[in-house]
Amino acid sequence: xxxxxxxxxxxxxxxxxxxxxxxxxxxxxxxxxxxxxxxxxxxxxxxxxxxxxxxxxxxxxxxxxxxxxxxxxxxxxxxxxxxxxxxxxxxxxxxxxxxxxxxxxxxxxxxxxxxxxxxxxxxxxxxxxxxxxxxxxx
Numbered sequence: 001x002x003x004x005x006x007x008x009x010x011x012x013x014x015x016x017x018x019x020x021x022x023x024x025x026x027x028x029x030x031x032x033x034x035x036x037x038x039x040x041x042x043x044x045x046x047x048x049x050x051x052x053x054x055x056x057x058x059x060x061x062x063x064x065x066x067x068x069x070x071x072x073x074x075x076x077x078x079x080x081x082x083x084x085x086x087x088x089x090x091x092x093x094x095x096x097x098x099x100x101x102x103x104x105x106x107x108x109x110x111x112x113x114x115x116x117x118x119x120x121x122x123x124x125x126x127x128x129x130x131x132x133x134x135x136x137x138x
Contacts, residue, residue: 033115042116045107057118064111064119065126067104072130074101 033042040057043049044064050056074097108123132138 036115036117036120038117042114042119044111044114044116044119061118061122064108065122067111068108068123068126069130071101071104071108072127073134074104076131076134
């Protein structure tokens with residue numbers, strides 16, 4: 001085992017045996033990338049999604065783009081008019097919008113943690129377009 005390099009250990013898992021020894025079993029699970037990579041073989045947000053089909057990968061990129069876009073839209077929305085007499089209602093609406101924005105932002109962050117370059121670019125594009133339309137006052 002000591003002579004095995006990383007190429008031989010790819011997909012191998014170590015298990016303790018009842019007698020205190022170790023044995024190796026071969027598992028064909030997808031390895032998590034720890035550096036940015038390009039390609040459609042990513043798992044984004046859910047196990048097995050988008051799979052190996054290019055169309056599903058494109059759908060995943062669109063979903064990440066829309067999530068990032070919605071984060072910016074919610075961040076810059078003003079549903080309650082300033083000076084409104086409904087302070088409790090305004091506070092509840094703002095709290096719910098904040099919770100929704102934080103939840104969506106965490107989903108975008110988790111998608112980016114797939115380390116897929118396309119997912120990263122989709123998230124940046126969604127945030128950028130959302131800011132342009134909702135926050136830049138252009």
